[in-house]
Amino acid sequence: MNDRPGLGAWFGPRVIGLHLFAIVAIGFCLFMGTWQLGVYDQRQADESEAEPGAAAVPLTQVWASDDVFTKDQDQLPVTVTGTFRPASEQLWVTDRSQGGDAGAWLVAPVTVDDAQLLVVRGWAPEVSPPAAIDVPAGEVSFQAVLQPGDAAAAGWDAQARTIGSVRIPTLLNELGYDNLWSGYAISTDATVAQGLALAEVPESDVSWTAGGRNLGYGLQWWVFAAFALFMWWRMAREIVLGDKR
Structure with a gap:
């Protein structure tokens, strides 16, 4: 005798609500994670680009010959x-x-x-x-x-x-x-x-930590999605097997 629950048991009245809740919860977590990672990517892009149309300022107003070069000058x-x-x-x-x-x-x-x-x-x-x-x-x-x-x-x-x-x-x-x-x-x-080609200005190196909080939040939401998937599977399985018994 086969004691395994049939496919119809996974779509019973008691399980349908759980399925719908899991779909909404997992979808929300994936959306939030993707959005936070997109914000992180944008922060990285913003950091790597010089401010468009920034006006040149006199060198000696922003840096002195005996000062150490810092990120402010880069x-x-x-x-x-x-x-x-x-x-x-x-x-x-x-x-x-x-x-x-x-x-x-x-x-x-x-x-x-x-x-x-x-x-x-x-x-x-x-x-x-x-x-x-x-x-x-x-x-x-x-x-x-x-x-x-x-x-x-x-x-x-x-x-x-x-x-x-x-x-x-x-x-x-x-x-x-x-x-x-x-x-x-x-x-x-x-x-x-004076006849030479103008040298291309290299892009500045951007640390992965720029926008790091958004990166952390994005990964956190993906972990939440995985946890929600696990809990859905566990709870749905318990309901189906309980009904079978």
Whole structure:
């Protein structure tokens, strides 16, 4: 004799209400979890994008040459006013792809507040002697976007004046300046590039903790949905088996 309840037992009057409640509860939990995860994704996207249309502010109003570079300066559009040092002091930062093509950044030191700010003038597919590329004459003002120095060091070639990363401590030692700003700037001004392609500004790294509360809430709602599913199955099974007995 088969003691297993038939399919009809799972749709009896006492179980139908439980089914409907479970559908509503699980659906609500899944909706809330998906919504919270969507908010988290949006927070991540907002953090990774610079404020659209943000006006450039004078560099010295938001950062001093002897200040440590912080998140407040990262990706900040500024107006730099200073004097380019001689063309022979320029250098190339290699392994900088742009538009899928390999190339390098031409970096020039600019004297601002008696300290040297490293400025990416532009990008080129091949390196050439930096001394042969003229720098703007006299005091100039141009717009740029601030960047933190690179964490990883790469080999410095003094003869070719090339390096694989913009690591400020390494360049401070190699270039011999008394004072070097603790970050650098990427010029967005074609007059500074003078024939070079404007360098693409890298996107800032965004910590997964940005919007972390929404991420936690989203995962919590999914756990609630799993718990509701488990309780539905347990309660419905007990009712059906109890009726059978």
